[in-house]
Amino acid sequence: MTPVRAAILAVLIAIPTVLTGTWIHSADARLAEQTATPTEQVAVASASDVGYCSPGLKKILRRVLMSCGLVGGSAARGCQPIQAKNVATMSGGDFNALFTPMKERGGIVEFEKNKSELTPGAIGLVDQVFADQKGASWFFVVARASPEGSVEHNRELSKARAESVMTQLRQQFKDPDLDKEVGMLWLGEEFAQLETAFCDWKRSATGTACTAEEINRSAFIAWIDCQL
């Protein structure tokens, strides 16, 4: 083979060989560089933590959740009026105001006078609101009674109303996290009576009048999109 032919052979065989070697070497170098560089954090699936979850709200939320047996391993379930009042350490109006940002995430389950059974409309509202959990971590059931009858009776009545909602949730949604995410408070007539401003919320008794008494024969339900 003449030198010219050999040179042509060498050049042409070098084309795929050298190019490939160079490209692989370059890719390998980039790979090594990337591996050595700390990687940026990546988006990870997480629960909601929306704008209204201020540190103040979270503090109250945590206290209520713990004191009402929702977290912390307590066997007790639910908060009674005195507990809620003491734990919240705020006025009833301020307590209710905490929930106003959750209007789109909640509803008012209304009961008939002196009753604690859910009406078909109430069942529908409970199911609808609960199914719309999205990324929320906590579901509050805050039951009340209108200021008619004795304080003790209303306390028990509101407790029964809260438990009616919980029973419905248990029956409809076989959610293993139910006991860890549903917080129950029953306030009777003693603390944080709802004002008629809450008549604007989704209510189970749609189309009916909404007086101060009627809006308090209720269980307020809402998902709270906060992380603790």
Place this chain on the structure above:
Amino acid sequence: MRPPRWLIVVFVGALVGIVFAGVSTYDFVQHLDRQVHSLHCSFIPGMSHGAGESGCQVAMMSPYSSVLRSRVWGGIPISLPAMAVFAFIGFYALDLLLTRRTEDRRATAFLALATALPALASLVMLMISLIKLGTTCKLCVCIYIASALCLTGGIMMWRHSLKTTSPAPAASNGFLGAMVGVGVAFVGVPLILYLAMSPDHSKFLGTCENLTKSEDTYGVMVKVEKGSSGVPAIEILDPLCPACKAFEERLGGSGLGERLDRKAILFPLDTECNWMITETTHPGACTVSEAVLCAGDRAPEVIKWAFEVQDRVRAEAKTDKTAAARIVKEKFPELASCVGSAEARSKLNKSMRWAVSHNIRVLTPQLFVDNVKLCDEDVDLGLEYALSRMLAAHDRGERLGPPPAEAPPDVPMGGHHAGSASAVEKPKPPKSTETKPSEAGSSETKPAETKPAETKPAETKPEPTEAKPVETKPAEPEGTPVTKPEPMPPEDKGSGGAP
């Protein structure tokens, strides 16, 4: 020494072939860094196609673009031997001229035979492109044309030699044998070099956010394939995600899917139900996911159907929110009462809560084989390489990657810190930094979704949409936020507030 006209044609064809096969090889090889790169998919050599779907992308990601995929990450691109063969043809054409064998029947017959090789390969690849892939790639078309030029020139040279008498002695068997050897060397040397130099990707196996537990506590996992059996695997799936569909096709094509018992966690990238994203990538995905969950044992059938009609559903649901439900109910009327019900919505929500409680990245598809994650960088070119090794390790009873961290206790979602996932131990493989092609089209892409899908605001912002902020505050011990009592303020002490 004036070169014959048809020999010039052969030489030009060989040059064109070297250039375009070279560009194709370059495009392939640069992916060995596990990142995403735009391809030079153009009739003008070196012109970038830019982001987005292209026939070149489809061709490159297909199992036909390379060989030995289980042995080498991505396999050896077939464009590499193509480049070598064109280089050999170029060399041989010049050699015929230098040795005055342009009118030698035996030598020109060898040229015609040599040029038939790339022509035959081009014909086969063209058939595959049209029949199997349903598209053609511009680079490939240029290589087909180069092959045709070489073949035409080679045959014409041979035919011309039949009509003339060569002044030089006829090519001996030794000469032709030597040329066969040279041809083998042209192909063999770069192939051996490729095998020797290809980066070791096995070190990344098992290093990508493995699961610490995989129990289906919410009862939301659905089977992806009917009657499948094998190694338990979990796929994070959006039935309207093109990348999931492409992944399904690649998995099926690899034959490795049969060795998996895959169950899906539905994770629709649709703001109708998914709070972790700010923009809907796949309109209608929530509704179709509900249909999958409602279908029970027929879930594989619904998933398969969803892959088939996903373009239509997404297009119609973009302008009509009820379109997805309507299309689902047309096809599966028996699911009509379930889709959209509180129960179905709640179940879908639990599916996404499963993702939250397992610190899953916000992207689809993802595959966990026996709790070991197939890295996102391995879902396309490296699929056969990575998955076959993961399965082999499983068969040997080995666990890839670092030892699993202690499983987080069961706490409600609000008790988890979003950033906790990033605490999963990892020598993590590099993440994509370049723009991935969009997921437009149904064909496989290096999927926009093998990258994080759109998520909420902030610093981790994989394209095309921004990522949800991952909390960067130091992670508290898992579960502590909800299990450690907060001290009561002084005025609360003794109040009896806590039961």
